[in-house]
Amino acid sequence: MSSRTTSKRTTKKNQRTNPFVNEELIALLDYRIEQEEQSARFYHAMAVWLNDNGFMGAAKQWEADSQGEMTHAQWAKDYLLDMGIKPKIPKLVEPPQEYDGLDDIIYQSYDHEVEVTSQCSKLAEYAAKSGNYLLYQLTMKYMQEQQEELGKLQTLMDKLEAFGNDKVAMRLLDNELGAAAAPAK
Ligand SMILES: [Fe+2]
Numbered sequence: 001m002s003s004r005t006t007s008k009r010t011t012k013k014n015q016r017t018n019p020f021v022n023e024e025l026i027a028l029l030d031y032r033i034e035q036e037e038q039s040a041r042f043y044h045a046m047a048v049w050l051n052d053n054g055f056m057g058a059a060k061q062w063e064a065d066s067q068g069e070m071t072h073a074q075w076a077k078d079y080l081l082d083m084g085i086k087p088k089i090p091k092l093v094e095p096p097q098e099y100d101g102l103d104d105i106i107y108q109s110y111d112h113e114v115e116v117t118s119q120c121s122k123l124a125e126y127a128a129k130s131g132n133y134l135l136y137q138l139t140m141k142y143m144q145e146q147q148e149e150l151g152k153l154q155t156l157m158d159k160l161e162a163f164g165n166d167k168v169a170m171r172l173l174d175n176e177l178g179a180a181a182a183p184a185k
């Protein structure tokens with residue numbers, strides 16, 4: 001690493017040394033961007049399936065969640081851009097196209113958020129261990145978001161447990177999700 005540049009990913013001649021970014025950190029944030037955009041594709045595919053199968057309320061909620069994931073990808077892009085690094089726009093894999101029902105989508109979303117929370121925890125651990133508290137504040141934003149998402153899905157799983165997954169219960173849950181569909185965040 002030269003004293004004038006922090007990364008191969010910047011070509012700017014006047015780039016100063018920036019101690020808050022390095023190759024390892026760039027790779028970790030590239031991964032965060034990819035995983036958040038992949039989450040967006042996953043939830044978008046679920047929203048399309050829900051819409052096609054009559055769950056219009058849930059479709060609205062999952063589409064909002066999909067847009068929310070793109071916002072989370074932007075958080076990592078903004079960090080890199082603020083450090084003078086151009087973020088890499090990732091190639092994504094095709095998400096599953098078919099699901100067994102709204103209950104299946106709730107459980108799959110929960111499992112996915114558990115995986116993402118583990119990823120974000122590792123990023124927070126890296127930030128803390130390396131003493132990079134600029135990165136650490138970004139990771140706390142991710143962790144806060146993960147608590148909210150796990151909590152939201154936990155409530156839905158609790159409702160499946162309490163009221164079952166027959167057609168009437170699913171219809172009521174769909175109505176409720178549609179009325180509460182949060183705007184993207
Ligand atoms: Fe996210």
Ligand SMILES: [Fe+2]
Nearest residue numbers: 039113116149
């Ligand atoms: Fe998420």
